[in-house]
Amino acid sequence: EIVMTQSPATLSVSPGERATLSCKASQSIRSNLAWYQQKPGQASRLLIYAASTRAADIPARFSGSGSGTEFSLTISSLQSEDFAVYFCQQYTDWPRTFGQGTKLEIK
Amino acid sequence: QVQLQESGPGLVKPSQTLSLTCTVSGGSINTGGYYWSWIRQHPGKGLEWIGYISYSGSTYYNPSLQSRVTISSDTSKNQFSLKLTSVTAADTAVYYCASESTTVDYWGQGTLVTVSS
Numbered sequence: 024e025i026v027m028t029q030s031p032a033t034l035s036v037s038p039g040e041r042a043t044l045s046c047k048a049s050q051s052i053r054s055n056l057a058w059y060q061q062k063p064g065q066a067s068r069l070l071i072y073a074a075s076t077r078a079a080d081i082p083a084r085f086s087g088s089g090s091g092t093e094f095s096l097t098i099s100s101l102q103s104e105d106f107a108v109y110f111c112q113q114y115t116d117w118p119r120t121f122g123q124g125t126k127l128e129i130k
Numbered sequence: 131q132v133q134l135q136e137s138g139p140g141l142v143k144p145s146q147t148l149s150l151t152c153t154v155s156g157g158s159i160n161t162g163g164y165y166w167s168w169i170r171q172h173p174g175k176g177l178e179w180i181g182y183i184s185y186s187g188s189t190y191y192n193p194s195l196q197s198r199v200t201i202s203s204d205t206s207k208n209q210f211s212l213k214l215t216s217v218t219a220a221d222t223a224v225y226y227c228a229s230e231s232t233t234v235d236y237w238g239q240g241t242l243v244t245v246s247s
Contacts, residue, residue, distance in 0.1 A: 024193075055232070057233040057234070059234065064239065065239065066134075066236070066237040066238060066239050067226075067234075067237040068237070069233055069234060069235060072232070072233045078233075110176070110177055112177075112233070112234070114232050114233060117190055118179050118181075118190075118192040118193065118194075119179040119230075119234075120179065121176055121177040121178075121179070122176060123175070123176035124176050124177075
């Protein structure tokens with residue numbers, strides 16, 4: 024199966040600053056990568072698909088980039104509601120696999 | 131908007147069978163092109179994709195769990211279910227049901243299942 028590796032495990036950033044999260048695949052997944060946001064007690068939500076396309080109703084401060092094996096998610100100006108856990112997922116192959124997650128916390 | 135809600139016992143004894151049901155609203159599990167999936171998250175860990183049942187009733191399971199997993203559906207109730215046999219403490223996790231096209235488009239809120247005697 025394709026192994027997804029996220030870094031860092033925890034990222035401390037101040038509100039209003041930029042955050043960049045990394046995700047690497049163990050083999051090429053072309054652009055078949057999604058990013059999700061997870062908050063306690065809430066359903067997770069899809070942020071980005073096809074590596075760089077924002078899902079419906081996702082603010083423009085969220086952007087994704089990359090292809091092949093290296094990807095990133097950037098949040099340009101952090102709002103209080105953005106502090107959460109973020110997962111990447113490949114959908115090139117079955118079984119689908121996720122990264123271990125990056126916890127974005129308030130500095 | 132599709133909404134999903136997991137239900138089932140929060141505590142299962144070792145060696146027994148874990149059974150969960152997902153009730154879907156705002157959409158039909160017969161809708162073409164969709165997969166109805168189960169995903170789990172061990173405490174403090176990442177997400178593990180368990181398997182799916184498609185709108186046509188076909189299934190696919192994660193090879194790591196394939197020998198113990200069954201996913202089925204009840205279209206009359208717009209529900210799908212997960213059975214995981216011979217559970218151990220390693221199966222303690224939050225279990226999510228989800229709707230997938232290519233990506234996971236909608237998630238349930240998750241239900242914690244603890245395996246303990």
